[in-house]
Amino acid sequence: QVQLVESGGGVVQPGGSLRLSCAASGFTFSIYAMHWVRQTPDKGLEWLAFIRYDGSNEYYADSVKGRFSISRDNSKNTVDLQMNSLRADDTAVYYCAKDSSAWSAEYFQHWGQGTLVTVSS
Amino acid sequence: DIQLAQSPSTLSASVGDTVSITCRASQSVRDWLAWYQQKPGKAPQVLIYKASRLESGVPSRFSGSGSGTEFTLTISSLQPDDFATYYCQQYDRYASFGGGTKVEIK
Numbered sequence: 001q002v003q004l005v006e007s008g009g010g011v012v013q014p015g016g017s018l019r020l021s022c023a024a025s026g027f028t029f030s031i032y033a034m035h036w037v038r039q040t041p042d043k044g045l046e047w048l049a050f051i052r053y054d055g056s057n058e059y060y061a062d063s064v065k066g067r068f069s070i071s072r073d074n075s076k077n078t079v080d081l082q083m084n085s086l087r088a089d090d091t092a093v094y095y096c097a098k099d100s101s102a103w104s105a106e107y108f109q110h111w112g113q114g115t116l117v118t119v120s121s
Numbered sequence: 122d123i124q125l126a127q128s129p130s131t132l133s134a135s136v137g138d139t140v141s142i143t144c145r146a147s148q149s150v151r152d153w154l155a156w157y158q159q160k161p162g163k164a165p166q167v168l169i170y171k172a173s174r175l176e177s178g179v180p181s182r183f184s185g186s187g188s189g190t191e192f193t194l195t196i197s198s199l200q201p202d203d204f205a206t207y208y209c210q211q212y213d214r215y216a217s218f219g220g221g222t223k224v225e226i227k
């Protein structure tokens with residue numbers, strides 16, 4: 001069955017960087033688009049980033065554009081989120097999610113269990 | 122950005138009730154709308170996509186309707202496992218989520 005396992009969360013100081021990784025299994029990773037989504041009690045669910053099945057296209061939410069970068073390695077079945085210039089309001093549970101489509105951002109068919117990122121001094 | 126407004130924010134109901142949740146979009150999303158269920162400490166799970174299509178494995182007591190800017194998720198004959206928080210999500214332009222509706226036991 002589909003499994004998505006995030007790793008890399010933790011505590012980081014404001015202005016710092018963190019790289020999240022998501023390991024996928026149970027499906028043909030290379031033919032599905034992938035996303036990162038985060039959740040906080042205050043702001044709820046927030047879509048962050050999308051990457052096409054072959055890595056040829058990426059989209060970002062305005063709130064993270066220029067600071068976060070999504071990438072994938074289809075040989076290792078992983079999708080990463082590089083997060084730079086972190087701020088306190090980036091504190092959240094971060095999920096990777098598998099899209100229902102290869103090409104375009106559609107709905108989130110499967111989700112990982114999430115990893116907590118805390119930005120604090 | 123497309124904003125999604127869900128109502129109500131909290132809904133109290135009993136087992137066996139039929140309940141409806143509304144999601145209103147700030148502009149037309151055609152029928153590119155999904156609904157998710159989330160339980161505490163767990164990731165969301167998709168119930169409905171393309172406004173009214175039931176995701177594989179989801180019980181038929183869940184149904185979705187609507188198009189354009191107004192959508193409804195209906196749960197018929199509420200079961201104990203259905204007490205959770207529900208979110209709508211548009212994917213007409215990138216993605217965005219509604220604020221959620223918590224269905225609690227009356």
